[in-house]
Amino acid sequence: MISKKILDLNKxxxxxxAMFEDGKRMAAEFGAxxxxxxxxxxxxxxPPAKIREAVYQILEEESPNLVHGYMLNAGxxxxxxxxxxxxxxxxxxxxxxxxxxxxxxxxxxxNVAFKTLLNPGDEVITxxxxxxxxxxxxxxxxxxxxxxxxxPETFQPDLAALAKAITPKTKVMLxxxxxxxxxxxxxxxxxxxxxxxxxxxxxxxxxxxxLLADEPYRExxxxxxxxxxxxxxxxxxxxxYSYSKSLSLPGERIGYLVLPDFLDDADEILPGAAVAxxxxxxxxxxxxxxxxxGRCQDATxxxxxxxxxxxxxxxxxxxxxxxxxKPQGAFYLFVKAPGGDDRAFVAAAKRHRILLVPGxxxxxxxxxxxxxxxxxxxxxxxxPGFAKLAEEFGLEGAKSAE
Amino acid sequence: MISKKILDLNKxxxxxxAMFEDGKRMAAEFGAxxxxxxxxxxxxxxPPAKIREAVYQILEEESPNLVHGYMLNAGxxxxxxxxxxxxxxxxxxxxxxxxxxxxxxxxxxxNVAFKTLLNPGDEVITxxxxxxxxxxxxxxxxxxxxxxxxxPETFQPDLAALAKAITPKTKVMLxxxxxxxxxxxxxxxxxxxxxxxxxxxxxxxxxxxxLLADEPYRExxxxxxxxxxxxxxxxxxxxxYSYSKSLSLPGERIGYLVLPDFLDDADEILPGAAVAxxxxxxxxxxxxxxxxxGRCQDATxxxxxxxxxxxxxxxxxxxxxxxxxKPQGAFYLFVKAPGGDDRAFVAAAKRHRILLVPGxxxxxxxxxxxxxxxxxxxxxxxxPGFAKLAEEFGLEGAKSAE
Numbered sequence: 001m002i003s004k005k006i007l008d009l010n011k012x013x014x015x016x017x018a019m020f021e022d023g024k025r026m027a028a029e030f031g032a033x034x035x036x037x038x039x040x041x042x043x044x045x046x047p048p049a050k051i052r053e054a055v056y057q058i059l060e061e062e063s064p065n066l067v068h069g070y071m072l073n074a075g076x077x078x079x080x081x082x083x084x085x086x087x088x089x090x091x092x093x094x095x096x097x098x099x100x101x102x103x104x105x106x107x108x109x110x111n112v113a114f115k116t117l118l119n120p121g122d123e124v125i126t127x128x129x130x131x132x133x134x135x136x137x138x139x140x141x142x143x144x145x146x147x148x149x150x151x152p153e154t155f156q157p158d159l160a161a162l163a164k165a166i167t168p169k170t171k172v173m174l175x176x177x178x179x180x181x182x183x184x185x186x187x188x189x190x191x192x193x194x195x196x197x198x199x200x201x202x203x204x205x206x207x208x209x210x211l212l213a214d215e216p217y218r219e220x221x222x223x224x225x226x227x228x229x230x231x232x233x234x235x236x237x238x239x240x241y242s243y244s245k246s247l248s249l250p251g252e253r254i255g256y257l258v259l260p261d262f263l264d265d266a267d268e269i270l271p272g273a274a275v276a277x278x279x280x281x282x283x284x285x286x287x288x289x290x291x292x293x294g295r296c297q298d299a300t301x302x303x304x305x306x307x308x309x310x311x312x313x314x315x316x317x318x319x320x321x322x323x324x325x326k327p328q329g330a331f332y333l334f335v336k337a338p339g340g341d342d343r344a345f346v347a348a349a350k351r352h353r354i355l356l357v358p359g360x361x362x363x364x365x366x367x368x369x370x371x372x373x374x375x376x377x378x379x380x381x382x383x384p385g386f387a388k389l390a391e392e393f394g395l396e397g398a399k400s401a402e
Numbered sequence: 403m404i405s406k407k408i409l410d411l412n413k414x415x416x417x418x419x420a421m422f423e424d425g426k427r428m429a430a431e432f433g434a435x436x437x438x439x440x441x442x443x444x445x446x447x448x449p450p451a452k453i454r455e456a457v458y459q460i461l462e463e464e465s466p467n468l469v470h471g472y473m474l475n476a477g478x479x480x481x482x483x484x485x486x487x488x489x490x491x492x493x494x495x496x497x498x499x500x501x502x503x504x505x506x507x508x509x510x511x512x513n514v515a516f517k518t519l520l521n522p523g524d525e526v527i528t529x530x531x532x533x534x535x536x537x538x539x540x541x542x543x544x545x546x547x548x549x550x551x552x553x554p555e556t557f558q559p560d561l562a563a564l565a566k567a568i569t570p571k572t573k574v575m576l577x578x579x580x581x582x583x584x585x586x587x588x589x590x591x592x593x594x595x596x597x598x599x600x601x602x603x604x605x606x607x608x609x610x611x612x613l614l615a616d617e618p619y620r621e622x623x624x625x626x627x628x629x630x631x632x633x634x635x636x637x638x639x640x641x642x643y644s645y646s647k648s649l650s651l652p653g654e655r656i657g658y659l660v661l662p663d664f665l666d667d668a669d670e671i672l673p674g675a676a677v678a679x680x681x682x683x684x685x686x687x688x689x690x691x692x693x694x695x696g697r698c699q700d701a702t703x704x705x706x707x708x709x710x711x712x713x714x715x716x717x718x719x720x721x722x723x724x725x726x727x728k729p730q731g732a733f734y735l736f737v738k739a740p741g742g743d744d745r746a747f748v749a750a751a752k753r754h755r756i757l758l759v760p761g762x763x764x765x766x767x768x769x770x771x772x773x774x775x776x777x778x779x780x781x782x783x784x785x786p787g788f789a790k791l792a793e794e795f796g797l798e799g800a801k802s803a804e
Contacts, residue, residue, distance in 0.1 A: 002519050002667050003543075006674040013677045042472045051470075052461050059454050068453075068651045070444045104506060104655070104684060111683035117404050136681035141405075142544075249470045251689025253506070265404050272408040275415045279538035281513035282506060286688040287653025 005139065023355055030353060036382035037355045038370040041180065041331065043248040045306065045373070048299040051247060054292045067291060073274040073284050075102025075256070079294030083256060086297040091229040099260055101273050102285035105253040106216045106242035108277075110137050113212055113238050113257060114172070115276035116269055118143040122171040127157055129334065129364030131180045131214070143171070147363055155182040155325055155334070159193050166197070168205040173198060177227055178217040181362045181369040182334040183327020185221060188228045195234035208236055208264040216242040216255070217330040219300045222307050225328045235262050243293055245331075246300045252289045306331045309372040313379055320387050321395030331373040334364065338393030342368050348392065352385030407541065425757055432755060438784035439757045440772040443582070443733070445650040447708065447775070450701040453649060456694045469693060475676040475686050477504025477658070481696035485658060488699040493631040501662055503675050504687035507655040508618045508644035510679075512539050515614055515640055515659060516574070517678035518671055520545040524573040529559055531736065531766030533582045533616070545573070549765055557584040557727055557736070561595050568599070570607040575600060579629055580619040583764045583771040584736040585729020587623060590630045597636035610638055610666040618644040618657070619732040621702045624709050627730045637664050645695050647733075648702045654691045708733045711774040715781055722789050723797030733775040736766065740795030744770050750794065754787030 001007075019039065026035045058067055074080065080100035087093050103109035118124070120142035126134055128147045138145040148165045151158050166173075173194070178185045186194075198209050213230045218241070221227060231237045242255035259270050277284065284290075313333060314326055323336040337345035342358040342365055349356050349368070359367030372379065390397070403409070421441065428437045460469055476482065482499035489495050505511035520526070522544035528536055530549045540547040550567045553560050568575075575596070580587045588596075600611050615632045620643070623629060633639045644657035661672050679686065686692075715735060716728055725738040739747035744760040744767055751758050751770070761769030774781065792799070 001521070002670055002674065003517060003678075004521055006518050006678060007670060009677045009681065010670055010674050013673060017673070040472070042467075044467070046466045047470055052466070055457065055461060059457060064448045064454070065444075065446070065650065068449055068653050070442065070652045104688075107683040107685050109683075115405060116408050119403070119406055133681065137683065140682065248467065250472045251470050251686060251692075253685060253688050268404055268409060268412055271415060271419070272404065272412050275411045276405075276408060279411065279535065280542065280682065281509040281511075281539065282684070283509050283655060284653060286655050286691065288691070289688065290653075 009136070019355065022350065026353055033381065035353045035355065036378055036385065038372065038374065039355045039357050041371045041373060042250060043245055043301070043373050044375060045248055045301045047248040048296070048301060050296050050299045051249070051292060054295040055288070057295070058288065058291050062291065067288055069287065071284060071287065073278045075100070075285055076287075076290055076294065079290050080256075082294045082297050087258065091232065093229065093231060095258060095260065098270060099258055101257040101259060101277060102290050103240075103255050103257055103277065104282045104285055105244060105250075106214055106240045106255045107133065107137070108253065108282050108285070109240040109242070109255050109257045110212070110214060111140060111280060112273050112276045112282070113240060114138065114141050114143070115280055116272045117171055117210055121169065123167060123169040124172040124174055125162070125165055125170055126174040126176070129155070129181050129359060129362035129367070131176060132361045132363070134174060146170070153325070155179065155184040157186065157190055157194065159197060162194070163197055163201075166201045166209070168207055170201070170207070170209050172210050172212050174212045174214060175230070176214045178221060178327075178329025180217065180330055181332045181357075181359070181364065182325060183330045183332045184325060185225050185227055185328040188226070191228045191230060191233050198234060198236075202236075210263070211237045213237060213239045215239060216245050219246040220303055220306060220331060221329040222303065222310060223328060227329065231258065231260055236264055238263070247293065247296065248301050249289070252286065254285055254289045254293055256285075305376065306373060309374065309376055309379055312376065313370065313372050316383050317386060319397060320390035321397030322386075322390065331371060333370040333372060334359065334367050335370060337366055337368050338390070338395055340366055342366055345393075349385070349389060352389055354382055354385050354389070411538070421757065424752065428755055435783065437755045437757065438780055438787065440774065440776065441757045441759050443773045443775060444652060445647055445703070445775050446777060447650055447703045449650040450698070450703060452698050452701045453651070453694060456697040457690070459697070460690065460693050464693065469690055471689065473686060473689065475680045477502070477687055478689075478692055478696065481692050482658075484696045484699050489660065493634065495631065495633060497660060497662065500672060501660055503659040503661060503679060504692050505642075505657045505659055505679065506684045506687055507646060507652075508616055508642045508657045509535065509539070510655065510684050510687070511642040511644070511657050511659045512614070512616060513542060513682060514675050514678045514684070515642060516540065516543050516545070517682055518674045519573055519612055523571065525569060525571040526574040526576055527564070527567055527572055528576040528578070531557070531583050531761060531764040531769070533578060534763045534765070536576060548572070555727070557581065557586040559588065559592055559596065561599060564596070565599055565603075568603045568611070570609055572603070572609070572611050574612050574614050576614045576616060577632070578616045580623060580729075580731025582619065582732055583734045583759075583761070583766065584727060585732045585734045586727060587627050587629055587730040590628070593630045593632065593635050600636060600638075604638075612665070613639045615639060615641045617641060618647050621648040622705055622708060622733060623731040624705065624712060625730060629731065633660065633662055638666055640665070649695070649698065650703050651691065654688060656687055656691045656695055658687075707778065708775060711776065711778055711781055714778065715772065715774050718785055719788060721799055722792035723799030724788070724792065733773060735772040735774060736761065736769050737772060739768055739770050740792070740797055742768055744768055747795075751787070751791060754791055756784055756787050756791070
């Protein structure tokens, strides 16, 4: 028999594929412009023009065997140095090249961090709702994911619940800020409380608890919100970053880990993470695109069009009577499912050719996730469907909205 | 404590890093041109000009959000179709896009295959000497690597030993053809015998044994040698391929798995491998370079300069009295260590500023590996050192060579 884990995942995977196939079938039947796909976090904003320019410059100026060849498993020294300098200038940190490990996206980075830190039976804590892949990444290393609920309505961390969840087996506290799927940003005050709690528990249990910050949405924030840089608040912090969203390069699989010198066991973790990058089969982050991001440290996509989408969709949906925290970051709305059953609501929405993801996939049943990294016009075309759905589910405001 | 596995690997990794640091130190002390580094399999031949042209064309012609965006975890359909067509034209196979899974190099592909196939305690058989990373890849999934010796002098498979090694726990037979580190190619007659043996054992134990062919060196062959395409000889064959050597793109991490429809459990393995690609953190093979190889299916590097290196180095070393199988593929010489102790010989060679890798790293103690993917002139400059070493170790022919 092939891998039991994979056989189990295939069952779940077939639901995702079924949705994907449904979308294709509906697009063929009704026309692609009449299907409103909010299911995927694939950036709709184009990468900055500087990306293409950097590719041209690199291919003109640099040796092909350098650009496409092996380098250290941790990545090109000059690229890592450029990233460290940018972080230091932005956040007042003191990193150097050795603290930066180039990774195959944030997904690669998280797996490298887990491979480096976890022994079987260790516990990784995260707040619900959470990016569903965390469960798989933790399972890759036979560790256990411990899910702590956030506060109702705000999706901010429940610190009392967190305090109870930390045990001598807790090796990692995994935080996703801004959060997928809620769009919530944890403010500095909350970060300080988490840091204080982790320090207390480290002392109580005489353990090291690593705070792993998954930050692919760091630059996608609205209303002038600040996202605290966690290495400044807690010593045992590892940051996982990706350029997937900030530069609209999700297919390129490029990101990095920040591994500070002040980590407990830094002398083992820094070289160990490079070994993990190698033996997990990543070997190194893709080379040309490493060199590209090295030259594009000052570039980010404009969040203006995501913000425009956010304002339109949030305003209209709440007007129709839907209930939703206004997101301060990322490009997701996490909407309370009218009727309370997220899967039933996803099915109802599909009858209006609106594709959503059930909150259950994120440990947040009773909600649905809308990814608004889509064309503005698609949102406009989808609004009558949302209005009718509101009416079907008897939401207040539904009538007045029509 | 951080991961025990990583702590153990750090000890070994520090030997590799020490060698790397030694090389840098020697280059600083004696000048880079006076250090003869045969330790790395980093291609010295430049990628074909078509690679750069394809990058330009793609950036001009295709939408940036397609080129840099997410696609199916298995890769772009059109790229997979182009690869299937090329395989079919080259080897008379009948693959289509669904049989091709784009991977983060061959290392990524092997890990995806293992994740899909292996349960803890399963056995993976390979022939020694072998690429040392196999041990780590198998350990990632808590399976056991079973090493079967090859025949002395020829490094061809010992089929009697293989027959004894196969048990009901054998899930995978892993073959690297052409072989790293020996450069040996297994001919069709040997492949037929292995296939026949695997079929017999599948029947005897009522199991499925998957033949996993690791083929990054397929195109790097000399003297008109043919490398059999294994799916034609054995039904349960999965091929892992990489463009690292054939297109000199090792840093780009681009390759693929071939997953035939006629595999046992193909209905689970094909979707399962895409799931494995996702949850291991690869997500997908890097996107731009996927599109590049899709357009470069007819390109390969010229092996002429590797062949020239091979002839020079093989001819000179055997002239000095060293003993070595003449490689028919890849870009390695696996030379019998004079004195019999590979680590001692590596240390002796370093005193002549020649950097080699001990065969022990490949499960082949008593030998050293030379990667001749280097500048021809470097080989010429290194020859006096090899001659002196031969004399120091009292090899026959050493005198006449001087």
